[in-house]
Amino acid sequence: MSGWPMGAELTHANLFLNAWICSRLQEYRPEDNCFSALPFFHTFGQTGMMHTPLMSGSTMHLFYKFDPAAALECFTRERITIAGFVPTMCHYLVHARSNEHYDLSSLRAPIVGGAKMPLELAERFRKRFNRPLMEGYGLTETSPVVSYNIDDPERRAGSVGQPIPYCYVQIVDDQGNPRKAGEPGEVLVRGHNVMKGYWNRPRETAETIREGWLATGDLGYLDQEGYLWLVGVKKPLIIRAGLNIYPPEVERVLMEHPNVQEAGVTGMADPARGEEPAAFVVGEGVDEKSLREFCAGRMGSYKIPKRFFLVESLPKDARGRLDRSRLADLLRERLNP
Incomplete structure (x- = not known):
């Protein structure tokens, strides 16, 4: 968040609870076939597409390098049920072999995160594969999952969902005052997933975590039902x-x-x-x-x-x-x- 690389200290409890809660939310099962071409040095890949399937006894289909045609063939051949994407991957999937049909009916959870998902691209994905993308939000500092649009991905396309259990989100203005529903401000996060701190960076840690609330640097708002919508960032990114x-x-x-x-x-x-x-x-x-x-x-x-x-x-x-x-x-x- 400072604009210079820093190590986020994530505890065993951070990682275990985040993976366990995500596995319960998505109802991972031993019979699930999970696809991932996400790097495991990235927390989305590590927690969402490695720890969670392993914890649930699911089968993992790993690709060292993402290839859209090979991915589509894998979805059809292996009857993939859960897949993790960043928006760039969705772009290439939508445009890959557009004259061919691929059966993705087994894919019950196409999860996208890592960056804001363009609405137009999400709609193209839905139209081609008949599956709405489930957009999530998180940071390395939050192990990473904060929220997840699992309940209403079609009607609330563009939202990153409600906070996961035992994770709390607050929207504040520049003075730290809470904002009302629909009013944008900085997104603060508190819960089991918040990091211990930045490695050997006590000043940056104190600036980022105040009274248990982690200042994400992201701008967004909560609607009346508690769904989080992101609108920008405070710092250049x-x-x-x-x-x-x-x-x-x-x-x-x-x-x-x-x-x-x-x-x-x-x-x-x-x-x-x-x-x-x-x-x-x-x-x-x-x-x-x-x-x-x-x-x-x-x-x-x-x-x-x-x-x-x-x-x-x-x-x-x-x-x-x-x-x-x-x-x-x-x-x-x-x-x-």
Whole structure:
């Protein structure tokens, strides 16, 4: 949440209870066939698609690398009942072999998480496979599951559901005052799933967990029935294929380049991955190729900006700080001249 990688300390109780409650909610059974191409270093894959099936004695069908055609064949051949996706996977499934029919009638729980699910894509998935996606919400800091739209995925498409048992959600304004139903604010979480803290980061832990409530940095609201709807984030964040990219982290790396004076990074819409990072750079004697090569040895490949724009200056606010709203506007101007 700080914009710099931190280790979230999850206890055995955090992980056990989150997996056990999810297994009861979804009614995992030994006869279930579960599909996953999610990485197990990601908490969605680890808790939702490894711990939970193992706890329930279910069969797991694991793919090292996601391939939409192979996945569809697996669903039909193995009669998959539960599957975990990020939105990017749903995009490729919807567009894979569109002239062929695949029987997904056995799939009772197509679960999607890791990033906000576009409504249009969710509707395309439902129309092609006759199955509504069940969207969930969580964070590494919450083991990860906070809420899950298991009861009403069609009528409340776009909601991430109600909080799971023994997990509580509160919406507050900037002063920490509770918001009424339908009023947006920051999402706070309290319960069995909240982490112990950040590894060797007492200050960041104290800033994030206050009186037992974990400040997620996400913006949303609860409706009258207690369903959670997400509307944005407080801090700059890019979610690429379910993986978090913090613009300040990428900017710091770019600023280490000896010929770069300033750098600003923002999210660029991508139909398959949701978002891709785009960088605006003020510098001399640099080009896209040299910047890309510089980044390659200093950050994960998924964090490297897809586009670099060389500019004379970056937009600033009245206090001289990078104006991220205007930076996003500048990106739209560059992409749609």
